[in-house]
Amino acid sequence: MKEKSLMFSLMRERGTNLIDELTTALVNNMRFSDHNVLYPTYGVPKPNEGVRPEWFYDAYKASNGYSELDSIHMYITQEAMFEELGEMMMGVALVEMKHLDKLGDLIMSLGGQVARPGSTESIEYGSSPVEAVHFALSAEQSAVKGYDEIMEKVIALPQNETTRYTLTLLAKLMADERLHIEMFEEWLRENANRRRGDE
Numbered sequence: 189m190k191e192k193s194l195m196f197s198l199m200r201e202r203g204t205n206l207i208d209e210l211t212t213a214l215v216n217n218m219r220f221s222d223h224n225v226l227y228p229t230y231g232v233p234k235p236n237e238g239v240r241p242e243w244f245y246d247a248y249k250a251s252n253g254y255s256e257l258d259s260i261h262m263y264i265t266q267e268a269m270f271e272e273l274g275e276m277m278m279g280v281a282l283v284e285m286k287h288l289d290k291l292g293d294l295i296m297s298l299g300g301q302v303a304r305p306g307s308t309e310s311i312e313y314g315s316s317p318v319e320a321v322h323f324a325l326s327a328e329q330s331a332v333k334g335y336d337e338i339m340e341k342v343i344a345l346p347q348n349e350t351t352r353y354t355l356t357l358l359a360k361l362m363a364d365e366r367l368h369i370e371m372f373e374e375w376l377r378e379n380a381n382r383r384r385g386d387e
């Protein structure tokens with residue numbers, strides 16, 4: 189009987205986003221993400237606990253050439269332009285999409301706004317694979333610097349559930365970006381005999 193079977197069913201919590209969980213598990217297990225460092229799995233960040241949503245607007249989608257949105261656009265464009273970079277750029281872009289997703293959720297939880305204007309005008313794609321990876325590397329380095337600055341601000345606040353969640357998320361984002369830096373540096377080392385403008 190339907191009612192009886194329901195009694196024994198393990199029901200998912202209302203409001204659980206199964207695709208969110210699936211894609212988090214997916215990117216955690218890809219070689220393009222640092223699977224030793226995980227996304228926060230506890231608590232919900234709240235407004236008015238010190239962490240300001242505006243601190244994350246630039247990292248989320250500013251037109252600066254290295255925000256999460258700009259990075260995604262850069263990598264999928266480079267993936268289309270340079271066949272030999274395809275797998276690496278697509279893999280990294282998927283991880284950046286999860287970063288964008290988690291930052292968006294954080295901004296909303298903190299009482300901020302995600303529906304903001306943006307443009308991809310500041311992105312530089314490069315005219316060769318080597319130049320493309322140099323631009324990608326530079327974007328990752330800027331992203332780490334930006335997250336590091338936010339982390340300093342959060343560390344200076346009195347501790348609470350929101351600061352703990354935010355610091356764990358920032359640690360995860362920075363671990364992934366550092367892995368991307370290593371991957372791009374390794375690719376450049378392996379292709380060191382090719383000049384930036386070469387085909």
Ligand SMILES: [Fe+2]
Pocket residue numbers: 256259283284287331361365
């Ligand atoms: Fe990212």
Ligand SMILES: [Fe+2]
Pocket residue numbers: 259280284328331364365368
């Ligand atoms: Fe990255």
